[in-house]
Amino acid sequence: MNVCESDKLGYAFSTYGILRVDNILDADIVILNTCSVRAQAEQKAFSYLGRVEEFKQQKPNIKIVVIGCMAERLGLKIKQRFKDIDLVIGAKNADNIVFQIVSLCDVDDTKKQEQIDMPSDIVRYITIMKGCNNYCSYCVVPFVRGNEKSLDYRTIVDGCSLMVKNGAKEIMLLGQNVNSYQYENINFASLVEKVAAIKNLKRIRFMTNHPKDLNDDLINIMVREQKLCSHIHLPMQSASNKILKAMNRKYTYEHYLNLVDKLRTAISDISITTDIIVGFPGETDQDYKDTLNAIKTIRFGGLYVFKYSKRPNTKAFEMIDDVPIEEKKRRHAIVLEESNKISAEIVLKMLGSTQQVLVEKIENNIMETRTRNGRKVFVEGNKNYIGKQLNVNVKEVKKNLLFGDIV
Numbered sequence: 001m002n003v004c005e006s007d008k009l010g011y012a013f014s015t016y017g018i019l020r021v022d023n024i025l026d027a028d029i030v031i032l033n034t035c036s037v038r039a040q041a042e043q044k045a046f047s048y049l050g051r052v053e054e055f056k057q058q059k060p061n062i063k064i065v066v067i068g069c070m071a072e073r074l075g076l077k078i079k080q081r082f083k084d085i086d087l088v089i090g091a092k093n094a095d096n097i098v099f100q101i102v103s104l105c106d107v108d109d110t111k112k113q114e115q116i117d118m119p120s121d122i123v124r125y126i127t128i129m130k131g132c133n134n135y136c137s138y139c140v141v142p143f144v145r146g147n148e149k150s151l152d153y154r155t156i157v158d159g160c161s162l163m164v165k166n167g168a169k170e171i172m173l174l175g176q177n178v179n180s181y182q183y184e185n186i187n188f189a190s191l192v193e194k195v196a197a198i199k200n201l202k203r204i205r206f207m208t209n210h211p212k213d214l215n216d217d218l219i220n221i222m223v224r225e226q227k228l229c230s231h232i233h234l235p236m237q238s239a240s241n242k243i244l245k246a247m248n249r250k251y252t253y254e255h256y257l258n259l260v261d262k263l264r265t266a267i268s269d270i271s272i273t274t275d276i277i278v279g280f281p282g283e284t285d286q287d288y289k290d291t292l293n294a295i296k297t298i299r300f301g302g303l304y305v306f307k308y309s310k311r312p313n314t315k316a317f318e319m320i321d322d323v324p325i326e327e328k329k330r331r332h333a334i335v336l337e338e339s340n341k342i343s344a345e346i347v348l349k350m351l352g353s354t355q356q357v358l359v360e361k362i363e364n365n366i367m368e369t370r371t372r373n374g375r376k377v378f379v380e381g382n383k384n385y386i387g388k389q390l391n392v393n394v395k396e397v398k399k400n401l402l403f404g405d406i407v
């Protein structure tokens with residue numbers, strides 16, 4: 001979501017003549033868009049800020065601005081630690097970010113509107129809702145992003161149409177829980193139908209889904225609407241009902257498994273990916289083994305696994321973080337190894353198959369393409385194919401990467 005928001009800011013700033021540069025040495029303003037979901041993301045941001053501060057000593061006029069969730073959570077504490085930061089704007093103040101930053105700078109009005117920073121990428125992202133009401137006990141998002149708010153479907157459809165006009169062929173609809181999207185009488189399935197009606201748009205993806213809210217309406221539209229890709233990211237987090245309850249996820253493992261069955265019955269080639277947290281407070285060896293067994297049973301197309309870390313304000317912050325870090329690392333490594341093994345087997349099964357791919361980019365005559373269920377396939381070609389959907393035959397698998405020929 002931060003990539004999408006940074007893109008949108010890039011566009012908004014460009015209307016003031018403030019354009020992106022590739023090298024920090026050429027920058028007059030450095031804007032750091034931060035994430036607070038995990039402690040590690042914050043540590044990375046701090047270390048980056050340390051480097052930018054050193055850079056400011058060589059170029060004192062440069063402005064440093066910190067935005068996003070970490071800015072919301074820590075606010076002025078960031079400024080106290082890094083004295084050279086000019087502005088800290090929290091995620092809840094996102095509406096007037098552009099105005100606040102533009103006010104800080106000496107904007108050259110003559111450049112205004114001359115160039116618009118509208119990326120012409122084949123794959124674009126659009127935020128359809130902000131915030132979250134779910135208060136999973138480990139998650140800081142509702143505290144830093146506020147309550148869930150669905151954006152006007154007309155604005156979303158217009159935004160998507162503009163992206164398609166600028167060359168996008170695939171759009172990813174983003175929200176913390178897209179399944180609970182509701183604006184007036186338009187729910188997520190109806191929104192998807194409206195976006196799918198946009199001419200020249202070839203593919204739609206969406207994330208993230210919450211297993212408690214994913215419903216038959218959406219599954220039916222995934223079957224019906226060919227523009228919807230056969231991939232879904234459905235965070236499971238744990239397969240232990242005791243841990244799911246402590247996480248305040250509001251579903252059971254049996255419910256999750258039922259959704260997996262429904263999805264696979266409805267869409268035979270669907271790839272289901274997930275998120276897993278290991279070492280949540282109270283997670284016993286048996287709870288962890290239940291999760292590992294579920295991974296082996298479900299055979300996810302891919303997964304992100306995280307070692308639990310305490311986040312301030314959350315309910316789990318009060319719980320005893322009783323799984324030692326070494327044990328978290330062990331569980332993390334085993335889950336990752338199992339997931340990589342399953343992923344390699346899935347990829348190997350694709351050898352010799354014909355896949356419909358979208359050509360996303362090209363480098364040195366090798367096109368980077370993606371299958372409908374989200375796997376990258378590298379294919380020899382030329383730039384005329386960019387943005388086209390092709391059928392390719394998968395002829396080789398090397399280190400989990402797929403290589404193919406145009407059919």
Ligand code: SF4
Nearest residue numbers: 132134135136139141
């Ligand atoms: S659904 Fe849960 S994990 Fe996802 S953003 Fe909301 S509170 Fe966080």
